[in-house]
Amino acid sequence: xxxxxxxxxxxxxxxxxxxxxxxxxxxxxxxxxxxxxxxxxxxxxxxxxxxxxxxxxxxxxxxxxxxxxxxxxxxxxxxxxxxxxxxxxxxxxxxxxxxxxxxxxxxxxxxxxxxxxxxxxxxxxxxxxxxxxxxxxxxxxxxxxxxxxxxxxxxxxxxxxxxxxxxxxxxxxx
Numbered sequence: 001x002x003x004x005x006x007x008x009x010x011x012x013x014x015x016x017x018x019x020x021x022x023x024x025x026x027x028x029x030x031x032x033x034x035x036x037x038x039x040x041x042x043x044x045x046x047x048x049x050x051x052x053x054x055x056x057x058x059x060x061x062x063x064x065x066x067x068x069x070x071x072x073x074x075x076x077x078x079x080x081x082x083x084x085x086x087x088x089x090x091x092x093x094x095x096x097x098x099x100x101x102x103x104x105x106x107x108x109x110x111x112x113x114x115x116x117x118x119x120x121x122x123x124x125x126x127x128x129x130x131x132x133x134x135x136x137x138x139x140x141x142x143x144x145x146x147x148x149x150x151x152x153x154x155x156x157x158x159x160x161x162x163x164x165x166x167x168x169x170x171x172x173x174x
Contacts, residue, residue, distance in 0.1 A: 002030050003028065003031070003054055004053040005051075006027070006053060006054075007025065008024070008031060009025075009047045009048075009049045010022045011045050012043065019133055020136075021130055021134040022044060024134070029079070030076065030080075032046070033080065049126070050125070094136055099145065102135045103135050104171050106134050108168065110126065113168070122163075123160065123161040123163065125159065128142045128146065131146075146161075149167065154166050154167040155167060
C-alpha cells in the first residue's frame with residue numbers, strides 16, 4: 001500500500017494486549033510490503049490517524065511493476081533500505097538512550113527532520129498515549145518531558161505540537 005495523503009500508524013499487539021507503535025507513516029510511504037517477501041500473515045495493524053488516501057496495489061501488480069518500471073523499483077528499494085536503517089536506529093535508541101532523548105528523537109522523526117528539504121514544524125495531532133507507546137514509557141512520563149520541552153522553548157504544545165530546531169540539541173547532546 002502507498003500513502004498518497006494523511007497519516008497511518010503501524011502497531012503490534014502482544015498476546016497480553018499491550019500495544020507498541022512501530023511507526024507513523026505519511027505521504028510517500030509504503031506499508032504492507034511483507035506480502036512481497038512471502039509472509040503468510042500480517043505482523044501488525046495499520047490504522048489511519050488522520051484522514052488518509054491510500055493506494056492499494058495488488059501483490060501481482062506490484063511485482064509486475066517492480067520488474068518493468070525501473071524508476072519505481074529503484075525508489076521502492078531506496079525506501080525499504082531507508083526504513084530498515086530507521087528501524088535499526090529505533091532499536092539502538094530504545095536500548096541505549098534515556099526516555100527524554102527518545103522522546104526528542106521521536107518528535108524530530110515525526111516532524112520528518114531527516115527529510116531535510118521538507119521538515120514539518122507542526123506535527124499532525126498525536127496523543128501523549130501514542131507517543132508513550134512509541135517511546136516505550138508511560139503517558140505521565142511523556143507529559144513530564146513535553147512540559148519540560150515547552151518550558152525550555154524546544155516545542156510549542158497546545159493540543160498540536162510545533163517543533164523548534166532547538167529540540168535537536170536534546171538528541172545531539174551527550
